[in-house]
Amino acid sequence: MYSKIPMPKTQWNEKNMRYSMCFFPVIGLVIGLVLYGFCYLSSLLELGVLFRISGILVIPIIITGGIHLDGFIDTQDAINSYQSKERKLEILKDSHIGAFALISCLVYFILLIGVWSELNIQSVLTLCFGYILSRALSGFSVVSFDLAKDSGLVHAFSDAAQKRVVRYCMLFFAVISSAFMIFVGGFIGISVVLGAMVALHCYRSTSYKQFGGITGDLAGWFLQICELFMAIGALVGQLVLTIQY
Numbered sequence: 001m002y003s004k005i006p007m008p009k010t011q012w013n014e015k016n017m018r019y020s021m022c023f024f025p026v027i028g029l030v031i032g033l034v035l036y037g038f039c040y041l042s043s044l045l046e047l048g049v050l051f052r053i054s055g056i057l058v059i060p061i062i063i064t065g066g067i068h069l070d071g072f073i074d075t076q077d078a079i080n081s082y083q084s085k086e087r088k089l090e091i092l093k094d095s096h097i098g099a100f101a102l103i104s105c106l107v108y109f110i111l112l113i114g115v116w117s118e119l120n121i122q123s124v125l126t127l128c129f130g131y132i133l134s135r136a137l138s139g140f141s142v143v144s145f146d147l148a149k150d151s152g153l154v155h156a157f158s159d160a161a162q163k164r165v166v167r168y169c170m171l172f173f174a175v176i177s178s179a180f181m182i183f184v185g186g187f188i189g190i191s192v193v194l195g196a197m198v199a200l201h202c203y204r205s206t207s208y209k210q211f212g213g214i215t216g217d218l219a220g221w222f223l224q225i226c227e228l229f230m231a232i233g234a235l236v237g238q239l240v241l242t243i244q245y
Contacts, residue, residue, distance in 0.1 A: 002023070002024050002027045002064070002067075002135075003027045003030070003063050003064050003065065004062070004063060004064065004065040005027075005030070005063065018162045018165075019162060019165060019166065019169075021139045021142060021143065021166045021169075021170075022139075022165070022166055022169040022170075024135045024136075024138065024139045025132045025133075025135040025136045025139065025170070025173040025177070027063070027064065027131075027135060028130075028131035028132035028133070028134065028135040028136075028177075029131075029132050030063060031059065031060050031063050031064075031131040032128035032129055032130075032131050032132060033128075034059055034063065035055075035056060035059055035060075035124075035128050035131075036125065036128045038052075038055050038056070038059060039052060039055075039056070039121075039124055039125075042055065043121075049117060053113055053116045053117055056116055056124075057109065057112055057113070057116070060131065060227075067220060068219075068220035068221075068223040068224055069105075069220070069224060070217075070220060071216060071217035071218065071219060071220020071221050071223075071224075072104075072105070072108070072220055072221045072223075072224040072225070073097060073101040073104070073105055074091070074092050074094070074101070074217045074221075075092065075217050075218055075220070075221035076100055076101050076104035076105070076221070077091055077094070077097070077098040077100055077101040078091040078092050078210070078211075078217075079100075079206070079210055080098075080100035080104070081098075081100075085148075085210065085211055085212050088210060088211055089148060089211060089215070092211075092215060092217045092218075108224065108228065111228060112227075112228060112231060115228075115231045115232055115234075115235050116231060118235055118238070119231070119234055119235060119238065120238060122184070122185055122188060123185065123188050123234040123235070123237070123238055125184055125185070126181045126184050126185030126188055126189050126192055126234060127181075127192060127230060127231060127234055129177045129180045129181045129184070130177070130181065130192055130196065130226075130227065130230040131227070132173055132176075132177035133173075133174055133177040133178060133181070133193070133196050133226075133230070134196065134199075134222075134223050134226040134227055134230070135173075135223065136170045136171075136173035136174040136177060137170070137174060137196060137199075137200050137222075137226065138219050138222055138223055138226075139166065139169075139170040139173075140167060140170035140171065140174065141200070141203065141204070141214055141219065141222070142166075142214070142219065143163040143166045143167050143170070144163075144167060145204060145207065145213065145214045146208065146212070146213040146214070147213045147214060147215070148207070148211045148212050148213035148214060148215045148218070178193045181193060185234070185237070187237050187240065187241060188234050188237035188238060188241070189237075190237070191233040191234060191236050191237030191240070192230045192233040192234050192237070193233070194233055195226075195229040195230045195231075195232055195233025195234075195236075196226050196229060196230050196233070198229055198233075199222065199225050199226040199228075199229040199230070200222070200226070202225065202229075203218070203221070203222040203225065203226075206218075
């Protein structure tokens with residue numbers, strides 16, 4: 001459900017959807033482990049920075065099948081349409097890609113390439129845990145934030161979930177991943193966590209103001225924004241430490 005990793009086919013029903021959201025951050029763990037292995041191998045083989053960054057950006061898309069990037073693209077189209085909330089929700093369901101979506105996607109990856117190219121090994125290792133945090137916060141939002149509509153995938157999972165259990169589970173993953181990032185990165189880890197919190201605030205305020213609540217596409221938009229904000233947070237942490245010493 002949350003990735004392209006081959007798994008036995010599952011028939012979703014109310015019973016097995018109750019706790020399925022609890023496993024969402026596990027995909028972040030898989031992404032982090034694969035990224036760490038890729039970076040370690042790249043360093044061992046002395047491969048160039050551009051190749052390493054290309055792998056870092058592509059690996060999450062390969063593992064997830066681009067489902068979250070699709071949500072980001074649809075949301076950017078809707079936000080930049082400057083239409084009513086109802087019309088924006090219709091645009092989210094449109095399978096066609098608009099000009100603003102394409103522009104936003106290009107700008108997004110240009111920013112990511114620029115930020116990641118400046119990060120040291122400590123920041124990269126710290127960010128490997130960030131994929132767990134982003135999914136924990138996304139799962140938390142599904143069972144805690146208002147929904148924009150009473151249909152769709154997010155509504156189905158939110159409606160069937162044991163919300164209290166899922167909420168505590170997401171908080172557990174968020175706290176543990178944040179603790180590991182701070183342990184590994186120190187001040188850089190703190191900056192990364194703060195970046196994720198800023199992204200969460202932007203996600204909630206944008207969703208409520210522009211759409212009246214969250215949707216599946218907006219949850220995907222948040223994951224992409226969160227990964228960007230965490231990378232920027234790591235870079236800010238590096239710069240502060242450089243200036244300090």
